[in-house]
Amino acid sequence: MxxxxxxxxxxxxxxxxxxxxxxxxxxxxxxxxxxxxxxxxxxxxxxxxxxxxxxxxxxxxxxxxxxxxxxxxxxxxxxxxxxxxxxxxxxxxxxxxxxxxDVGFNYAKAREVPSFVPPPGLAPGEYRMAQQDVERSQEFRKCIECFLCQDTCHVVRDHEENKPAFAGPRFLMRLAELDMHPLDAAPDRKRAAQEEHGLGYCNITKCCTEVCPEHIRITDNALIPLKERVADRKYDPLVWLGSKIGRRPRSD
Structure with missing residues (x-):
């Protein structure tokens, strides 16, 4: 002793x-x-x-x-x-x-993220997903909401003025999880991540990953892929053009 x-x-x-x-x-x-x-x-x-x-x-x-x-x-x-x-x-x-x-900030941000939207035409109990389709987002379900990632993120920690516009790594990870979900039918999670939840504030220092007690690779597996999807949608000219061209009706 x-x-x-x-x-x-x-x-x-x-x-x-x-x-x-x-x-x-x-x-x-x-x-x-x-x-x-x-x-x-x-x-x-x-x-x-x-x-x-x-x-x-x-x-x-x-x-x-x-x-x-x-x-x-x-x-x-x-x-x-x-x-x-x-x-x-x-x-x-x-x-x-x-x-x-007082960690109420985190619960307020959680309420701002729209929940899972089931696909139209499917009732609860009819959802079917292959394991390989959910493996990427399954890691994020280990989160215990200790908010250590929120605390160490310098965007939240050092700049009080950023809090209204920035959800923080825990809830950007939640958006990434829903965006990767094979059955989520919510419209445009990527646009919401960038324009409503402050994804652009994150500069991928990986400090959130370093303190995660569940060893979730928040930056590499959630935030960077979400940023790549946002960049593709917003800045890739071919993706932009494809989004402007309506699908031609099928002819039977």
Missing amino acids: STREFRIWRGAAGEGDFASYRVEVNEGEVVLDLVHRLQATQAPDLAVRWNCKAGKCGSCSAEVNGRPRLLCMTRMSALPPDGPVVLTPLRAFPSVRDLVT
């Missing part, structure tokens, strides 16, 4: 300061274990969100030594052995209290 120094942001509504604690550390423990021990022994009023403690609910998102992480999936043994462990709330969203932030 050893001890480590923890420096944790304490405060509410953006006002506060760091408080230092020394906490016992046992082999195999994760940061959330230490936060719980701290609550039990020294700081019972410390506010932190958590639920499953298994890396599947996304509740315990915070920043550990400046990097967005899940507290329940960050092993103490993986952190630098020297210096304090610094815990702060997600920087991109308003502070509520201590390590808890």
Whole structure:
């Protein structure tokens, strides 16, 4: 058994300061274990969100030594052995209290993305898809909505003025998933991604991919393909010409 120094942001509504604690550390423990021990022994009023403690609910998102992480999936043994462990709330969203932030921005953006539109003429239960048709978008269904990608995206994190026009990587990935869906019949997801959800703001730094606890390749498999589709539709002269020419009626 050893001890480590923890420096944790304490405060509410953006006002506060760091408080230092020394906490016992046992082999195999994760940061959330230490936060719980701290609550039990020294700081019972410390506010932190958590639920499953298994890396599947996304509740315990915070920043550990400046990097967005899940507290329940960050092993103490993986952190630098020297210096304090610094815990702060997600920087991109308003502070509520201590390590808890108001992530309502993300739910507002989720409501702005139109849901799956079934193909006309098919009732629920009649949908048929081949596995090879859904493999590309199936990866994106692993998202646990921890919003670490939203937090680390510099378009959201460093520029508050971008938030009204930019959905962020999690919801651009959702648009890409729907655009790749073999049965989605919604009109022009690509145009909506560019004109309504701010796809053009993304400059593919891959920071969102680097912090994803589910190892989803957000940039390579969702955002870049969506950007390519938008570019083809908007700037390729042959695609543009094809979109202007109506289909000739079939003659039986």
